[in-house]
Amino acid sequence: MVCEEDVEEALSFLRRRLCAASWGQGGNDVALPLLPDVEKICRDLEACLIGTIENGSNNSVLLLGPRGCGKTMVTDRVLAQLQLTFPERVSVVRLHGLLHADDRCALKAISEQLCMEHHLVFSKTAAFDDNLHFLITMLKESALSHKSVIFILEEFDLFAQRPKQRLLYNLLDAMQSTLTQAAVVGLSCRLDADELLEKRVRSRFSNRKLLFLPPSAEVACRLLHDVLMLPTDGSLGDSTFVTLWNENTTKVLEASIQDIICHTISLDPSPHRILDLALRAICNLDQGKGLLTVADFKAANASLYPQFKREALQGLSVLELYLLVCMKRLESKEQETYNFTIVFEEYQHLQETHKTSDHYSREIALRAFEHLLERELVVYADFRGRSDAIEFRPVQLLVDNLELQEGLNINPVCPVCPPLCHCICSFCNFMHKNVMACDKSTLTFGLRHTTFYSITVLVFVASGYPSAVV
Amino acid sequence: MAPGMVSSDVEVKRGRGRPPKVKGMLSPAISESAPLTPECNPKVSTFTPPTPVCVVPYAERVRPRRLFEGEEKRAECVTPVKSVRSTPKKSAGGTPRTTPKKAKAKDRGFEDGEEDDVPEIRKSPRLTRSASKCLNETPKRGRGRPRKILGEEVELKNRGHRGSRNPTRRTGESLSEGQVRRCVKKVVFEGVEYQVGDDVYVRRGAKGNAENGVDGNAEWSDSDAEVEDCVLCGRSGEDVMIECDECLGGYHLHCLEPPLEEVPEGDWMCATCAALARGENVERPSRQKRTRRTARERFIAQEIWAARIEKLWRDKDGTMYFQGRWWALPEETADGRQQWHGRRELFRSNHADENEMDTILRHCYVMTPDQYAKSGHEGDDVFMCGHEYDFRHQTFKRIADEFDDVSDVDDSEDESFDPTRKSKHHDLDQESDDDDDDFDNEFDDELSKPRSTSKNKSRSRPVTPKAANVRKGHVKRIEGVGAKLIPRARKKPLTDLEKAKAALGLSAAPTTLPCRDREKSEIEAFVKDAVAAGEECLGRCLYISGVPGTGKTATVLEVMKGLREKVDKGELPPYRFVEINGLRLPSPEHAYTVLHEALTGQHCGWRRAVQYLDARFSDSKPLKGVNARPCILLVDELDLLVTRSQSVLYNLFDWPSRANSRLIVIGIANTMDLPERMLPRIASRLGLHRISFGPYSHTQLQQILATRLEGIPAFDKQAVEFASRKVAAVSGDARRALELCRRAAEITELRINPPTTSFTTTEPAPPSVAVSPQGEGTTTPQAPSQLIGMSDIEAAISEMFQAPHIQFMKRCSMYSKIFLVAMVIEQHRTTMVETTFEKVVTAFMRLCTTHKVTCPGEDSILTVGCKLGASRLLLCEPAIRHRHQKLQLNFPCDDVQFALKDDKELPWMSKYL
Incomplete structure (x- = not known):
């Protein structure tokens, strides 16, 4: 129903308007409305x-x-x-x-x-x-x-x-x-x-x-609305399309205002972000349909606030996950500083006790460790330079408990089933004596009285079935 | 002896190892100046620099160059500043424009003043006694005296000159008002071609003027002797003549005893001079039968002058004028002719004058020493010039060195000092003064280039137009670049509010500074004491301290201005005033450069400067002349001159304590105990003379405001008191008070006339924007009051003094507020100010889940925290530390509490705060 040229024209007009702000150009016709x-x-x-x-x-x-x-x-x-x-x-x-x-x-x-x-x-x-x-x-x-x-x-x-x-x-x-x-x-x-x-x-x-005080939520929504409106004074050509576009956009914005837009605005209501959101929504627009949809805004929101660590954890290999878990265990044992050698000892200890099939040699583990360093999930804790070997320099883990847990959940390669992976993390949390969120408290309570050894047996027996998860 | 030789081939010997010079004229036959016509006479009078109001009487003007010695003594009390003065020097109306034109243009010390800003001629009592009687004549009489017939014409001509010159002098006006000058590069005047860069003899004085003391007829005789006469026989003839190197007398070879066959090599002295050199008492042979003297002789006898043409133009009534830079004889320098001065040596002066071309006699030739050494046959009117003489500072400079410095190196490096280049005079390696910067503005672009090429004629060097931001760079008037001058048309008079705003501006300096009388009199007493002490002036240092905005620098400058007027009247001996600001110097050592430049007018690197200054101040002989004047040095922002070894400060405070240094130092800083924090030896030299400027009390501030607002009923009386009390409670800074009131005036203005420009395209401008003051004052319902009231002052105070973070916290995003609350919770829990990101995140998530708010991911929380840190609501480490990032509130918890307590968005927060 909508013809391609109209869509093109509208999109280019909106793009010019949205980009002009950041590049400082633009004549009067594409000038942005101000708060x-x-x-x-x-x-x-x-x-x-x-x-x-x-x-x-x-x-x-x-x-x-x-x-x-x-x-x-x-x-x-x-x-x-x-x-x-x-x-x-x-x-x-x-x-x-x-x-x-x-x-x-x-x-x-x-x-x-x-x-x-x-x-x-x-x-x-x-x-x-x-x-x-x-x-x-x-x-x-x-x-x-x-x-x-x-x-x-x-x-x-x-x-x-x-x-x-x-x-x-x-x-x-x-x-x-x-x-x-x-x-x-x-x-x-x-x-x-x-x-x-x-x-x-x-x-x-x-x-x-x-x-420059940050705008309130209503003002920010209003700005978003105004910025996506096409001019109705006829400068853009086909007026039927213009009115169609304006109505549709208003409807979509109202629909998505509750979760998506408020979420964005609650994080950062600066005009720059709002324009960014609008621009991404327009870029996600399906040219075939020619009109904005709620999905566009969802995608825009997602791209605006990416979760880096979660994505990073998603892409890790098994050995790397093991290393991360080992580091977490060391931390929960109140050992704040550790280096690769200690982590590898912990890993070996784990392998000995549970006889999993994920047994790798030191060199490969070192390679995995280096990969973790590159991904900046682990950083060196000292500032002394590169005089020492990698294996002996103290490191710090930059991934949080929750993040690790989520990462393990969503990682496709992780060999443990989700409920057991729960156990690892909640076990760590229990040892750390940290009160976590309520929905995990029951599980923690349940596990509190089991012994250390039995838990680990429970966990790593399950790890022997790689095919169970895959 | 070679009879029958044409004069052009006549060879004569010159002494002193210089190659022979030809006697007699080689230059093309130049007709003498046109026979006098009646209309020439007024031109004669304008030959001397014309003056609108001639304070200096006529006889002085006739011999303007004599004035150099006296002139510069009088024009000494100036402020060669390197910094911008807060109060500009105002040139008195009708400032005498005589020869001060030359004095002012030269030295670099006049950077701050406009061209109008000439040193007023101060007649020190010393001078009037020692000067000639002519000084006592009244100006009017002096000007009109010899030419009663042509009095009006003289006046007209003078005014014409003034009209032609002044518009370019007057700043800010375009050329269209005055006369447009079109300069040319060469002109054929009376059959002779003159070019820019030629040297010419110039007549001086008037026809028939008996006061000149010369034979009037001889001056105007059309027939200057082209060829010199032989001393002994009195004829010129075409025989070979030899010139004595000492007396420049010409002798026929055959007239000598014993007669010589040919011109001997090397130096030759006539018998008389040789005898005199041996010490015998011999009389010179009388030169009877000499009625004519060559131009060169008359020049050397100072009957006529020589100048180098720098510009040529035609006036609107058709007369040709030229601007010529004078050549000075050694006799005209301060020390007179010395033994090493060549007989044909001249000095280039830094003074140029404009005259009519009728006063030109004919060409002469002035060469550089190299050219002079190589030249042979150019005739009698050949001279040599290797140095430039600065009349004001009585210093010489080698001209050859001026081309070596084209681009300045960074000041951090030392300038190369070549000891082998040192000549017998005290000269330093820098380029000469560019006094034509003022004149250049009048003319077109092309003329500036040939001017620099004319300087470089002796060396073939590619000439680049001088950059504008180099020292003495070429900054043209803005009109010269084509920008239009916008006339300030004010159709309606200033309203009270506008007058108030103008009066309250920081740059509007009042006539007197109120509330500082005691300090002012102290400083004045100190300076007077020091200046009048004369030879006993020893170790005078004064230290002034006070918080910023208390009027220290302003008071000192006011005192100096008052004292200068006293010097004008003659109540005080003259002195020199130098101002140094610690924050304007690239490094503390540059203070030496500034001081050196102020004392000698020459610029050099600081290492050289400190050597010179040391030598000068430790000289045990008392200095004479100009240098005998006491020098008052004002050092602003003294604490910035502190270096690791504190050597700069030590020198600055040590020099006054030496005998015959005549240096008085006034230091200004903020801290009261700065001398105690320095090395003890400096503290002892600084002495105990301290003046402390305390912060203003509220009554004083009120008085200051009242003085500024005199006659302007724009303020409510309570408002002024309120403002002054508020500022006095905080800092006592006068600038704050003035800015506060000015801002209040602006707010009132906005209140009365709201602005109507619209900055958006979609919406029209709102009809009236009510600028609501944040205080509790309200405008009266019937009409907004035109006076500046308490409410406006309160609005201004809240704008200027209130910290913005509370407003910001009230308006930030929801998650930012939750973040702040989480931080407060953590702080209460651990009783430590600093916390890590991990803990804050846990608190954050707990809050979110407790109150059913969607929890964003950890990365988003990190972004939120970092944005708060960028605005400095929190202090945080860089975000790459992730969960180990340390965070801290930048404000006390109570501020957060106050800001977020009654938040409408998240009412549950108050129970945590």
């Missing part, structure tokens, strides 16, 4: 910068918010708006805390950007104070011709973690003189970024902060 809080911040920032441009008051402001909340996007939008309103009166210098690792480097970048903007010749070999002097001269010149310079410092907290905060001091100090007309906008994900400033720099910094 009302974010819009208020836009307005505040704009008012602050207009104060600098029109009245010459030098301002400094910090934008604080968690990752993915849209700080860079807000800055870009506000700057674009200012360039429209005040043509040729704004020049922008962008610095990034990760790129410009040093104060010298940052000053050089400032000089380069200013030179490029005003078509001057730039020399790469100029010294620190030359660049500083040039910066002050350029600020003066810009102020005299009523042009404002706006400094955008991303990852502001990294600039504040430099040894002497020289760049920040010089920038903020230059803004204290009447000869400059400049603004400094700092973006950071740390909420305490302004406490990192030294007292001198802090005194010169006007403590303006614009906070």
